[in-house]
Structures are given as C-alpha cells and as structure tokens.
Amino acid sequence: MSATLRRTPDTERRERLPAAWSGRDRRAPDPLAQLSRRLEGACQGAVQPLELAAILEAEGYTDQLVRTRFGTPDVFACAQLLYRRVPFRPPDVTASTLPRPVPLERDLTRGVIYLMPALWTPFALPLTPGMGAAQVTTAGLLTATLFGWGWMQGVAYRGYQALVRGPAPAARTLAVAGVQATVLTAVLAAGVAWMTDLPVLPTAGVALAMGTYLASATALLVLGQEARLLLTALPVAALILAHLTGLVQAPQWLTLLLAVGGPLLAAAQAVTRAGRPAAAVATRSGRALLYATYGWLCAAFLGARLLNPWQPGGADLSGMMGLSWSVAPLVLGMGVLEFTLRGLHRGLGDCARRTDPVGVIRARAARFLSGRVALFTAGLALTYLLVALLSPRLGGPVLTPKLLTGHVLVGGALLLSGYLINVSLLGGALLAWAGALGAQVAAREAGLAPDPAYLLGAVVAALLCGLLTTWAVRDARHLT
Amino acid sequence: MHVALLCEGTYPHAGGGVSVWCDQLIRGLPEHRFQVYALTAQHEVTPTDLPENVQRLESVPLWSLQPLARRSRPRAGQADRRDALDGLAQLLYALFTPGSDPEVMLGGLRRLHTYAQAADLEALLTGRGRAEQIYDLWSRAARPTRSQHRPDGDLLLQPTLADAVQATLWLSRFLRPLSVRPPAADLTHATWNGLSTLLAFTAKWAYGTPFVLTEHGIYLRERYLELRFTSHSPAFKSYLLRFYGCLTRAAYRMADLITPGSRYNERWEVREGADPARIMAVYNGVNPAAFPPSPAEPAQPTISWVGRIDPLKDLETLIRAFALVREELPGAQLRMFGSVPRGNEDYARFCRSLTQEVGVQGSATFEGHVPSVVDAYHAGHMVALTSISEGFPYTLIEAMATGRATVSTDVGGVSEAVGEAGLVVPSRDPHAVARACVQLLSSAPLRERLGRAARQRVLSQFTLDSFLDVYRGLYPQVARPARVPA
Numbered sequence: 001m002s003a004t005l006r007r008t009p010d011t012e013r014r015e016r017l018p019a020a021w022s023g024r025d026r027r028a029p030d031p032l033a034q035l036s037r038r039l040e041g042a043c044q045g046a047v048q049p050l051e052l053a054a055i056l057e058a059e060g061y062t063d064q065l066v067r068t069r070f071g072t073p074d075v076f077a078c079a080q081l082l083y084r085r086v087p088f089r090p091p092d093v094t095a096s097t098l099p100r101p102v103p104l105e106r107d108l109t110r111g112v113i114y115l116m117p118a119l120w121t122p123f124a125l126p127l128t129p130g131m132g133a134a135q136v137t138t139a140g141l142l143t144a145t146l147f148g149w150g151w152m153q154g155v156a157y158r159g160y161q162a163l164v165r166g167p168a169p170a171a172r173t174l175a176v177a178g179v180q181a182t183v184l185t186a187v188l189a190a191g192v193a194w195m196t197d198l199p200v201l202p203t204a205g206v207a208l209a210m211g212t213y214l215a216s217a218t219a220l221l222v223l224g225q226e227a228r229l230l231l232t233a234l235p236v237a238a239l240i241l242a243h244l245t246g247l248v249q250a251p252q253w254l255t256l257l258l259a260v261g262g263p264l265l266a267a268a269q270a271v272t273r274a275g276r277p278a279a280a281v282a283t284r285s286g287r288a289l290l291y292a293t294y295g296w297l298c299a300a301f302l303g304a305r306l307l308n309p310w311q312p313g314g315a316d317l318s319g320m321m322g323l324s325w326s327v328a329p330l331v332l333g334m335g336v337l338e339f340t341l342r343g344l345h346r347g348l349g350d351c352a353r354r355t356d357p358v359g360v361i362r363a364r365a366a367r368f369l370s371g372r373v374a375l376f377t378a379g380l381a382l383t384y385l386l387v388a389l390l391s392p393r394l395g396g397p398v399l400t401p402k403l404l405t406g407h408v409l410v411g412g413a414l415l416l417s418g419y420l421i422n423v424s425l426l427g428g429a430l431l432a433w434a435g436a437l438g439a440q441v442a443a444r445e446a447g448l449a450p451d452p453a454y455l456l457g458a459v460v461a462a463l464l465c466g467l468l469t470t471w472a473v474r475d476a477r478h479l480t
Numbered sequence: 481m482h483v484a485l486l487c488e489g490t491y492p493h494a495g496g497g498v499s500v501w502c503d504q505l506i507r508g509l510p511e512h513r514f515q516v517y518a519l520t521a522q523h524e525v526t527p528t529d530l531p532e533n534v535q536r537l538e539s540v541p542l543w544s545l546q547p548l549a550r551r552s553r554p555r556a557g558q559a560d561r562r563d564a565l566d567g568l569a570q571l572l573y574a575l576f577t578p579g580s581d582p583e584v585m586l587g588g589l590r591r592l593h594t595y596a597q598a599a600d601l602e603a604l605l606t607g608r609g610r611a612e613q614i615y616d617l618w619s620r621a622a623r624p625t626r627s628q629h630r631p632d633g634d635l636l637l638q639p640t641l642a643d644a645v646q647a648t649l650w651l652s653r654f655l656r657p658l659s660v661r662p663p664a665a666d667l668t669h670a671t672w673n674g675l676s677t678l679l680a681f682t683a684k685w686a687y688g689t690p691f692v693l694t695e696h697g698i699y700l701r702e703r704y705l706e707l708r709f710t711s712h713s714p715a716f717k718s719y720l721l722r723f724y725g726c727l728t729r730a731a732y733r734m735a736d737l738i739t740p741g742s743r744y745n746e747r748w749e750v751r752e753g754a755d756p757a758r759i760m761a762v763y764n765g766v767n768p769a770a771f772p773p774s775p776a777e778p779a780q781p782t783i784s785w786v787g788r789i790d791p792l793k794d795l796e797t798l799i800r801a802f803a804l805v806r807e808e809l810p811g812a813q814l815r816m817f818g819s820v821p822r823g824n825e826d827y828a829r830f831c832r833s834l835t836q837e838v839g840v841q842g843s844a845t846f847e848g849h850v851p852s853v854v855d856a857y858h859a860g861h862m863v864a865l866t867s868i869s870e871g872f873p874y875t876l877i878e879a880m881a882t883g884r885a886t887v888s889t890d891v892g893g894v895s896e897a898v899g900e901a902g903l904v905v906p907s908r909d910p911h912a913v914a915r916a917c918v919q920l921l922s923s924a925p926l927r928e929r930l931g932r933a934a935r936q937r938v939l940s941q942f943t944l945d946s947f948l949d950v951y952r953g954l955y956p957q958v959a960r961p962a963r964v965p966a
Contacts (some may be wrong), residue, residue, distance in 0.1 A: 042708065047635040048725070054704035058868035059904030062890055076751060087629050090637070090714040161545070162543040216509040355619070357613050361641050476611040480642045
C-alpha cells in the first residue's frame with residue numbers, strides 16, 4: 001500500500017472510483033479479489049501488467065503458489081488478471097515531488113547580510129591616517145569590490161557544485177577557493193597601489209580585510225548558515241552603535257577585528273565541522289570564471305557611477321560614503337529579490353505542470369512572469385520614492401531622479417538576470433551587463449553627466465534582460 | 481581474445497554480487513584481455529587494484545554535469561542533423577506505440593549513434609524545442625491521468641509539459657553511451673541488461689562484434705520494483721517503464737547469447753522476446769578453499785546476514801522475523817554485516833529505527849563492512865537471506881560453502897542454488913522466516929545435516945572453476961572475427 005495514497009481524502013477517492021470496482025468485485029470473497037485488496041495500492045498504481053508480476057514475486061508469490069491458490073498458470077497470468085480487474089487510479093505524488101519551500105526569513109536576511117559591509121567599512125577602514133587615507137581606502141575597496149566580489153560569485157558557484165556531493169566537499173572547496181580569491185584580491189590591490197603611487201601595504205590590507213570578509217560570508221551562505229553570519233555581525237553592530245551614540249570611542253582595530261574576525265571564525269568552524277571529504281571534487285573552473293565575470297560586470301556597472309573614476313583626482317571617501325548609501329535599498333532588496341525569484345520559478349513550474357497545449361502554457365507563464373517582475377519593480381520604486389523624499393530631510397545627499405530611476409531599473413534587471421542564470425542562460429546575463437556597462441562608459445566618455453549615463457546603462461540592462469527573458473520563457477526547459 | 485565487459489553501476493566502482501562476478505571472470509580468464517566500460521552516475525576515481533589483464537577502463541558518467549570527454553570529431557552537417565532528428569522521432573514512435581517491434585527502436589538508436597559519433601548528441605536531444613516535440617508526440621499517444629479501466633496492454637499516461645522536459649533530459653543522459661567510441665573488441669559482454677547494452681549495440685553496428693548478455697537479476701523487474709514507490713509523476717513513471725521495456729527487448733533481440741545467472745530468469749527473458757535457443761543459464765561459482773567450514777559455533781544462538789544495506793535485501797522482514805525469533809529464543813542474536821551504499825542512507829536509518837521499534841536494538845547489530853566475509857558467515861549458527869529480488873546470490877553459495885545452514889526467500893535463483901540443502905520460505909513473510917530460523921537454531925543435528933549437504937552441493941555444482949570453464953568454452957564459440965579497425 002502506497003503511503004502517498006493516504007493523503008487522498010476517502011470521500012474524494014470513492015467518488016473517483018469506477019463503478020465496477022466499487023461494486024461487487026470489491027466485496028468478492030474469491031482469492032484473487034482478496035489478493036487485489038491486499039495489494040490494492042500496487043494494483044491501482046500499476047501501468048503495466050509486468051509491473052504487477054514483479055510486485056507479486058517480490059511479495060513472495062511464485063508460479064507454484066499462484067497455480068494452487070488462484071488457478072493461474074504462472075505469476076504473469078495472475079498479474080494480467082489483476083491488472084485487468086483493478087482499475088487504474090493515479091497516486092497523489094504532487095506533495096512529495098514539490099521542492100520544500102525555503103523559509104521567507106532566510107531569503108530576506110540575505111538582503112541584510114549583503115548590506116553588512118557598508119555598516120562597518122566607514123569605521124573599520126581606512127587603515128592609514130592622514131591625507132592619503134581616502135585614496136588608499138578607495139583603491140582597496142574598489143579592488144575588493146570589483147575583483148573580490150566578482151571572484152566570490154565564482155567561488156560560490158564552485159561551492160554549490162561541490163554541495164551536490166555533500167557538505168564536506170563543499171566546505172573544502174569553499175575554503176580552498178576562498179583563500180585563493182582573498183590572496184589574489186590583496187595581491188591585485190597591492191599592484192594597483194604600486195601603479196598609482198599609493199602606499200602598497202595599507203591598500204592591500206584594506207583589500208585583504210574585505211576579501212576575507214567576502215570569502216567567509218560566501219562560505220557561510222553556500223553552507224546555508226545565514227543565521228550564524230548575522231550573529232557574527234551583532235558585536236560589531238553594537239560597537240558601532242555605541243560609538244555613534246558617544247558611549248565609547250571604538251578603536252578602529254577592534255571594529256575591524258570584530259567585523260572580519262567574527263565571520264572568519266564562523267566560516268572556519270563551519271568548514272571544520274563539515275569534516276574531511278572522502279575524495280577530491282572536480283568543479284568546473286571555466287564556468288566559475290564566467291560567474292565571476294558576471295559579478296565583476298555588475299560591480300563595475302555600479303562602481304562606475306558610485307566611485308566615479310572620471311572625476312578629476314579620482315573618487316574620494318565622501319563620495320563613496322555618501323552616494324553609495326543610495327544603493328542601500330537596492331542591496332536590502334536583494335533578499336526580496338531572492339524570495340521573488342524563488343516564487344517566480346515555483347509559479348513557472350506550476351504553469352508547466354499542466355496538460356494544456358504548449359501555446360497556452362507559454363502565454364500563462366509569460367503573464368505570470370511579467371506580473372512578478374512588475375510587482376518587484378513597483379515595490380522598489382516606491383521605496384526609492386520614499387528615499388528621495390526623506391534623504392535631504394535626514395541630512396543625506398540630494399539624490400537625483402535619474403540616479404534613483406537607474407537604481408530601480410538595475411533592481412529589475414538583476415531580478416531578470418537571476419532568472420536567466422538559474423535557467424542556464426548565464427551568457428545572456430553577461431551580455432546584458434556588458435552592454436549596460438559599455439553604454440554607461442561610452443556615455444561618460446562622450447561627456448554625459450554621471451547620472452544620465454548611469455540611467456542610460458540601466459535602461460540598456462533592463463531592456464536586454466527583458467528581451468532575453470521574453471525569449472527564454474517561450475522555451476519549455478526554462479519553466480521547470 | 482579482447483573482451484569488452486560492459487557494466488552499469490557495478491564493477492569496478494561499487495561492491496556487490498555483480499562486481500564480485502566481474503572480478504572473478506576477469507582474474508579467472510588471464511588468457512583474455514578485458515576492456516571495462518563502466519556506466520556510473522558521476523565521475524569516479526579509477527581504482528588502483530584492477531586485474532593485470534584489464535587493458536583499459538572507460539567510465540561513462542551518465543549524470544555528471546560535465547559532458548563526456550570530447551575527442552576530435554568530424555563536424556556533422558545539416559543532413560546528419562535531420563537524419564538524427566528522424567532517428568529521434570523513430571525512437572519516440574517506438575516508445576509511444578504499444579507492442580512496437582524492437583527493430584523500430586534499434587533503427588532510431590542507430591541513427592542517433594551515427595550522429596553522436598560526429599557531433600554533440602546531448603545538445604541535439606536537449607536543444608530548444610525538443611521537449612515540446614516529445615510533449616506533442618507523447619500527448620497524442622497517451623491516455624488521461626485519471627481513474628480508468630485499463631487497456632489490455634501497457635498504460636501510457638498524459639504528460640504535463642514538466643514531465644516532457646524531464647523525459648527529454650533523462651533520455652539524453654540514458655543515451656550518453658551512444659556518444660562513446662564503439663568498443664573495439666572481439667566480443668562485447670554486458671553484465672546486465674539496460675543502458676550498458678547500448679555499447680554492445682554500437683560495437684555490433686560498427687564492427688559486427690558478437691554480443692553476450694548476462695543477467696544476474698532481471699533488469700526490467702528491478703526497475704518495476706524501484707519505481708513502485710517512486711515520487712515521479714505517474715505519467716513520467718509510465719514513460720520510464722516504456723523506455724526500459726523497449727530497451728531490454730531490443731537487447732534480447734541483439735544478443736547472440738544470453739546467459740542468465742539462473743533458470744528462473746529465463747521466464748522473464750523469454751516473455752520479453754528473447755529467443756529460447758540463445759539462452760543458456762550459467763551459475764555463479766565460488767572458490768571452496770576460500771570458504772572453509774568451521775565446526776565452532778558462537779555461544780549464543782546467532783543469525784548471520786551478509787550483504788549491502790538495500791531495500792531489495794528486505795532487511796525489514798529479517799528484523800521483524802528476528803523479533804519473533806526472540807520471543808522463542810530470548811538469547812538470540814542477529815548480526816548484519818555489510819556497508820551502506822551511497823544513496824541508501826535513509827533506508828539504513830529506517831532499519832536501525834525498526835530494531836528499536838520492535839525492541840531488538842541490543843541484540844540485532846549492524847556490523848558494517850567486514851574485512852573477511854568468511855568470519856561473517858562463521859559468526860552465526862546459520863545464515864539468513866530475506867531478499868525480495870535476487871539473481872543467483874553469492875551470499876548464499878558462499879554461506880553454503882562454509883557449511884552453514886541457510887534460511888532464504890524464494891526469489892530469483894535462490895531455490896536453484898539451495899535445492900534440498902537449506903530452508904526456503906516465501907519472501908516478505910516474517911512469520912515464515914522466523915519459523916525456519918527457530919527450527920534451525922533449535923536443532924543442531926538439522927543444522928549439521930543441512931550444512932554438510934550445502935557444502936557438498938557447492939563443491940559439485942557451484943565452484944569457481946566450473947563457472948570459469950563455461951565462459952572459457954563459450955567465448956571462442958560466440959566470437960568470430962569482427963571488423964575491428966587496426
């Protein structure tokens with residue numbers, strides 16, 4: 001008897017029973033009817049007579065036994081009789097085949113997690129005092145953001161690949177790749193500093209700190225330990241709060257130690273706990289590089305506006321700490337984005353789990369997708385409307401409508417990029433963001449102001465992502 | 481002679497009876513060179529302890545994300561692509577038409593194989609529009625998935641679009657062996673029906689290589705049992721069973737010789753279209769010197785079980801039976817020797833929890849992998865085997881060789897192996913298993929008589945030498961000069 005059948009309410013089951021089965025056959029005292037009752041679940045769910053023969057044998061019925069008990073020549077004949085006698089009734093397997101929903105809070109916390117570095121970087125960095133501090137910090141953070149964050153996309157991809165083989169191989173992969181990426185980030189930052197006549201060690205130190213944090217956070221996120229990562233942020237958050245309210249004068253080194261050391265310890269513990277993998281896991285490094293490129297393109301697109309390398313004398317700390325805050329709602333919205341994305345796939349999957357003609361299914365899927373994207377974008381737009389109104393009143397910078405519209409469009413494009421990546425169209429996402437970055441850079445080079453150039457790039461990203469998604473959703477493979 | 485040995489999910493990457501059989505065959509026939517083709521789920525590390533006469537090992541990971549290693553292939557043109565798509569349509573026709581001749585499927589497979597040798601078959605099969613094509617054809621051939629009286633034959637149920645997408649992906653993975661270069665050997669020998677036989681097909685198409693098919697358990701029968709409690713949709717299950725059925729029938733059609741591990745298996749093979757004239761049962765054998773009898777018995781009445789922890793071994797019945805044995809013999813012990821294969825962890829947990837549920841947790845023990853299997857047999861007064869599906873189980877003939885009396889279920893070739901030298905009971909019947917166990921544990925003379933008869937039976941019929949002699953004679957008979965390129 002299949003356990004799944006018990007999920008079907010008895011009344012519903014009785015209504016669906018064909019008349020013959022709910023009549024005298026069901027109550028018949030002959031041995032074959034008794035057998036069919038004993039193996040009711042198997043008999044009802046079988047789609048081939050041989051399936052019943054296999055089940056009969058597995059239940060201990062031999063040719064000799066069925067001959068004496070049921071008068072059939074062999075197990076096959078007995079199975080054929082049962083197959084004809086008991087009508088087919090599909091088992092209810094829907095509940096067991098649907099993926100377990102991810103808790104809403106797990107998605108939403110991701111937004112907070114992504115924003116965490118923005119909380120502690122102004123207090124923990126720069127690592128060098130004096131006039132050059134802004135440039136040093138900018139160079140370090142720029143390198144860590146552009147290179148390290150993108151690189152971590154690749155690390156995360158390799159981690160998720162290894163996770164298929166279990167937590168131990170995933171933890172090992174994340175640890176090794178994370179250390180490599182962090183070291184590379186620091187080396188690259190040192191190179192940038194050397195080329196731009198900035199102090200090498202402090203610049204590399206900033207990048208190393210940010211890289212370490214990113215690697216630790218990536219490991220914890222891939223291993224599903226968002227809560228632990230958030231917990232590690234509590235001490236540094238408390239220290240910064242105390243500092244801001246004047247309760248204590250937080251030393252910079254302590255802020256940095258708590259901000260980076262906490263996640264690093266938590267990640268190390270998670271890796272150790274996962275144990276040693278039985279065998280090395282081969283992951284696709286080339287593919288991981290493409291994921292890293294996606295990260296680099298998105299970071300470069302945002303960085304081009306927020307860090308503004310076209311400004312004479314380079315970006316300064318105030319610009320980074322001021323204007324960068326305008327992306328906070330977008331970053332916080334990443335949690336909502338992940339939740340929306342998950343719901344999007346679930347909804348598209350529901351569309352595909354129908355027996356309608358393909359055209360009808362496609363149209364329904366397209367409508368559903370447009371609705372979800374519109375809902376997410378409208379929510380983000382509303383948030384930015386509030387930000388635009390409140391920012392000057394709270395002493396923040398005046399944010400132009402072009403910049404904020406750009407952020408909203410970037411949010412929508414990121415959502416569609418997520419969909420494209422999830423349906424194995426990473427190439428499309430790369431194309432869209434390369435196009436967006438190219439448009440922004442070209443506009444700036446042509447002398448356009450930063451905000452219109454940024455808006456232009458965002459429009460390109462949204463348009464390309466929209467077009468690619470429209471094309472993708474017409475393909476049955478991308479609905480499931 | 482060069483023999484291509486084709487394995488699926490067994491030798492040399494996994495343990496179990498079929499792997500033991502392969503190892504015995506290869507090591508026992510040092511005069512032949514073997515090329516082993518191993519179909520696996522994922523990439524596996526190449527074992528270091530392969531016999532010296534294994535010339536090469538080619539693994540074909542069916543479910544790895546990485547496609548098969550590319551070799552330089554000539555480019556396929558549009559005409560080749562069209563022909564391959566026609567081949568796919570032919571294959572789908574065979575799958576969706578009840579009672580279709582195996583030649584129809586074979587024709588489709590051959591065209592797909594031709595394409596796979598020149599281009600990326602997987603990309604073609606999973607390309608844009610393919611799932612919709614399968615959905616369309618399948619929907620036309622199917623009956624609605626609702627309560628209904630059955631047709632006379634197989635039931636193919638109405639798919640959802642998601643079913644068709646899944647079917648497309650699975651088909652592309654199932655057909656991965658068609659992309660492998662055909663084995664260049666004097667003979668292909670598939671150690672099971674199923675996907676590995678695709679390699680034998682390709683060798684036959686390419687070089688006319690003769691094909692021997694051995695079946696320890698019946699592939700199709702085990703797929704039925706595997707899918708009995710599946711979480712797949714009913715429509716997808718009906719599709720999978722159509723595929724497995726068509727493929728096994730095609731293999732019976734292509735095989736020059738079928739050597740089931742027991743006569744019992746012949747029933748299924750003949751029913752599925754195998755020519756009885758080409759069937760010859762070959763029993764497994766063991767080296768009696770490696771399984772010496774031991775007169776010593778443990779102090780407490782002990783039942784020994786040896787095998788892998790797997791639902792097909794039905795440990796549930798054994799544990800429930802043991803609980804009944806304990807009611808008669810409170811001091812009885814059950815020692816279960818064997819490892820948990822990857823993927824069976826849930827089942828192992830279920831078995832452990834069952835020992836607690838029936839109150840035998842202290843006396844029924846899971847001993848894990850044992851370095852010397854002889855010790856495991858000697859650890860009990862008797863050996864039990866409660867499987868729901870078996871070919872011709874090594875566990876049984878090894879236990880018999882050690883002179884231990886056995887209680888086993890009447891599945892597969894078990895009764896052929898045991899004859900009158902042990903107790904055979906119906907499967908899934910804890911009461912019958914318990915009665916037989918109590919009977920043996922309570923009577924030393926019965927144990928001794930059955931144990932002696934069991935060892936004698938193995939010495940006279942199931943030795944390793946006799947098994948190897950059969951294949952030593954069969955290989956040259958079946959093989960003929962094949963058109964293998966230099």
